[in-house]
Amino acid sequence: xxxxxxxxxxPIKERPEWADVRPVPQDDGPNPVVPIAYTDExxxxxxxxxxxxLADERSPRALHLTKEAILLNSGNYTVWQFRRRxxxxxxxxxxxxxxxxxxxxxxxxxxxxxxxHRRWLAEKLxxxxxxxELEFTKEIFCKDPKNYHAWSHRQWVLQALGGWEGELxxxxxxxxxxxxxxxxxxxxxxxxxxxxLLGGLEVMRDPEVAYAIEAILTKPENESxxxxxxxxxxxxxNSLANDPRVASVxxxxxxxxxxxxxxxxxxxxxxxxxxxxxxxxxDAVDAVSPDPNLPDAGLAENVCSILKLVDPIRANYWEWRxxxxxxxx
Amino acid sequence: MEDEGFWDFDSESLSFEKDRHILYLEMMYQLLPAPxxxxxxxxxxLAYFVISGLDIFAALDRIDKEAxxxxxxxxxxxxxxxxxxxxxxxxxxxxxxxxQFQSNNNGAAQLNGSHLASTYCALAIxxxxxxxLSQIDSEVLLKSMKTLQQPNGCFMPIHTGGETDLRFxxxxxxxxxxxxxxxxxxxxxxxxxxxxCQSYDGGFGLIPGAESHGGATYCAVASLKLMGFLEExxxxxxxxxxxxxxxLLLDWSLQKQAFEDGGFRGRANKPTDTCxxxxxxxxxxxxxxxxxxxxxxxxxxxxxxxxxxGGFSKFPRLLPDIYHSxxxxxxxxxxxxxxxxxxxxxxxxxxxxxIGL
Numbered sequence: 122x123x124x125x126x127x128x129x130x131x132p133i134k135e136r137p138e139w140a141d142v143r144p145v146p147q148d149d150g151p152n153p154v155v156p157i158a159y160t161d162e163x164x165x166x167x168x169x170x171x172x173x174x175l176a177d178e179r180s181p182r183a184l185h186l187t188k189e190a191i192l193l194n195s196g197n198y199t200v201w202q203f204r205r206r207x208x209x210x211x212x213x214x215x216x217x218x219x220x221x222x223x224x225x226x227x228x229x230x231x232x233x234x235x236x237x238h239r240r241w242l243a244e245k246l247x248x249x250x251x252x253x254e255l256e257f258t259k260e261i262f263c264k265d266p267k268n269y270h271a272w273s274h275r276q277w278v279l280q281a282l283g284g285w286e287g288e289l290x291x292x293x294x295x296x297x298x299x300x301x302x303x304x305x306x307x308x309x310x311x312x313x314x315x316x317x318l319l320g321g322l323e324v325m326r327d328p329e330v331a332y333a334i335e336a337i338l339t340k341p342e343n344e345s346x347x348x349x350x351x352x353x354x355x356x357x358x359n360s361l362a363n364d365p366r367v368a369s370v371x372x373x374x375x376x377x378x379x380x381x382x383x384x385x386x387x388x389x390x391x392x393x394x395x396x397x398x399x400x401x402x403x404d405a406v407d408a409v410s411p412d413p414n415l416p417d418a419g420l421a422e423n424v425c426s427i428l429k430l431v432d433p434i435r436a437n438y439w440e441w442r443x444x445x446x447x448x449x450x
Numbered sequence: 451m452e453d454e455g456f457w458d459f460d461s462e463s464l465s466f467e468k469d470r471h472i473l474y475l476e477m478m479y480q481l482l483p484a485p486x487x488x489x490x491x492x493x494x495x496l497a498y499f500v501i502s503g504l505d506i507f508a509a510l511d512r513i514d515k516e517a518x519x520x521x522x523x524x525x526x527x528x529x530x531x532x533x534x535x536x537x538x539x540x541x542x543x544x545x546x547x548x549x550q551f552q553s554n555n556n557g558a559a560q561l562n563g564s565h566l567a568s569t570y571c572a573l574a575i576x577x578x579x580x581x582x583l584s585q586i587d588s589e590v591l592l593k594s595m596k597t598l599q600q601p602n603g604c605f606m607p608i609h610t611g612g613e614t615d616l617r618f619x620x621x622x623x624x625x626x627x628x629x630x631x632x633x634x635x636x637x638x639x640x641x642x643x644x645x646x647c648q649s650y651d652g653g654f655g656l657i658p659g660a661e662s663h664g665g666a667t668y669c670a671v672a673s674l675k676l677m678g679f680l681e682e683x684x685x686x687x688x689x690x691x692x693x694x695x696x697x698l699l700l701d702w703s704l705q706k707q708a709f710e711d712g713g714f715r716g717r718a719n720k721p722t723d724t725c726x727x728x729x730x731x732x733x734x735x736x737x738x739x740x741x742x743x744x745x746x747x748x749x750x751x752x753x754x755x756x757x758x759x760g761g762f763s764k765f766p767r768l769l770p771d772i773y774h775s776x777x778x779x780x781x782x783x784x785x786x787x788x789x790x791x792x793x794x795x796x797x798x799x800x801x802x803x804x805i806g807l
Contacts, residue, residue: 155497158481159490194487199549241611273660311659386701441742
């Protein structure tokens with residue numbers, strides 16, 4: 122990974138401030154397995170790191186050295202741990218550290234150790250950095266709206282430091298940018314069920330069902346709002362079967378005659394939970410059935426047959442689902 | 451493990467190139483190129499990919515087993531005194547010399563940087579090359595591993611602190627399983643944590659509340675399997691799992707196979723990627739539901755990610771890396787490609803290695 126400065130690196134052994142330190146080479150033993158072709162820069166940096174680590178030298182130059190080591194191997198948790206010890210010992214300015222972290226996170230946004238260090242910092246700095254942390258994760262999402270680490274960090278910030286006020290609106294914004302962003306849908310579920318400001322899932326169910334339905338009608342092939350809709354009913358088949366809006370959106374999607382795989386999947390689940398289909402629903406299924414005159418097949422079996430054709434990559438699954446349809450009353 | 455790849459525009463072969471892959475693994479065994487230095491701390495994991503990879507190809511004769519055993523054992527952390535150890539230190543294996551320090555006069559430096567994931571890889575390698583694990587001092591390892599378990603059931607990877615998530619629950623379960631000794635963890639608590647990681651959509655996230663993810667889902671399901679919490683016939687109508695919503699998990703997992711190219715994706719609406727053929731395909735195998743995925747389509751996708759240099763890349767037309775290569779090989783083993791050793795999916799090693807000789 123590139124260092125921040127473009128200028129030529131001066132080997133550590135040529136730097137006067139390091140003249141008193143003897144680097145400690147790596148001792149791999151006689152027959153190391155999968156040796157790595159280290160660059161000279163890497164070897165030298167780690168040799169000096171070993172020296173300060175063994176001497177437990179918690180000084181400004183050691184701090185700088187950990188930065189160099191991190192830039193070469195940002196996953197090295199030993200270096201990170203030692204950096205934390207030095208920061209504590211020097212009583213360093215943690216806001217400056219946060220700025221340093223901002224810089225390297227932008228280049229290395231998918232590294233576990235960097236985000237762990239960030240959480241350590243945020244914990245120490247406390248509530249007053251809640252907003253900054255939310256802003257920073259937003260910045261990451263501008264480039265990568267699905268960054269898993271950033272989402273975990275954001276959820277932790279909300280729960281540990283607060284800042285829930287704008288979160289539901291932020292989810293709406295992200296979904297508006299990309300209705301297929303499953304991370305945003307997941308965050309929405311997190312907010313709706315956990316935010317102390319919103320009252321919980323039971324209270325939020327109604328408006329959120331309406332929100333999910335609108336998204337489904339916009340892009341019926343989108344897996345996210347269908348899962349979200351099920352989640353709002355806690356995946357309870359009876360609860361879904363008893364909510365007329367669920368059958369209704371399936372009907373609307375079928376009527377569009379396109380992208381109805383998820384709708385059929387939902388209808389199948391409703392039927393398996395004793396939902397009584399309306400005549401409109403039966404007609405709508407027939408309308409997309411390749412052979413409406415299938416002999417003696419119940420509606421659920423019929424749905425499975427259609428799914429085998431329109432979602433052929435999962436044909437074996439739909440065949441199995443057909444075999445597990447509960448007996449009709 | 452997610453790097454930017456380099457583009458490779460020459461057309462790929464459409465048949466499985468076994469010899470090329472073995473050659474690729476042999477080369478990596480001899481020397482890993484410089485770009486891998488950023489993963490130096492996890493060198494043992496890279497070794498696991500290479501050695502287990504060769505085992506899956508039934509090509510372990512290419513390596514020096516004795517050298518491997520000696521090197522792996524040299525990475526084990528030992529307490530200073532016999533039979534006593536400081537509380538709150540984990541005595542597992544280091545990933546490389548980068549976290550392992552020789553004793554010094556000072557005494558102040560933290561010499562033990564052993565890590566749960568490295569420990570899993572160490573034991574997996576040792577089992578793969580046929581080393582008798584009863585020769586390991588597992589009492590100290592397991593007793594100290596228990597101190598890494600959190601009140602909520604999750605595991606920390608290293609005693610000096612680190613992120614806690616499902617990956618390390620899996621490592622702990624696999625370690626106990628391989629050592630045939632479950633005193634290293636509280637399984638009930640771990641099961642509770644796993645249950646809390648199941649998302650509203652049926653997959654599992656790395657921590658409670660996190661988005662469902664193929665890798666996390668494998669960790670969850672494999673851990674439950676290893677701990678003995680998965681009923682025999684999960685798909686039957688009579689089965690009702692108290693640990694997770696299985697029908698929803700099944701539907702979520704199968705939905706991850708993309709009709710566009712036959713590959714598996716790790717999360718809804720994300721691109722397909724070689725490694726999820728193992729993470730999600732493996733989950734389906736553990737649930738005995740792999741018959742529901744489309745194997746031909748998956749095979750077709752994987753071949754587009756096969757590199758002419760040997761190995762696999764994450765997406766078509768990128769250069770290969772050892773991580774995606776290993777999981778590509780695992781996927782082909784699960785697809786019953788001729789000449790492969792079968793896998794013990796929940797342990798992440800060959801079935802022969804898992805049984806032990």
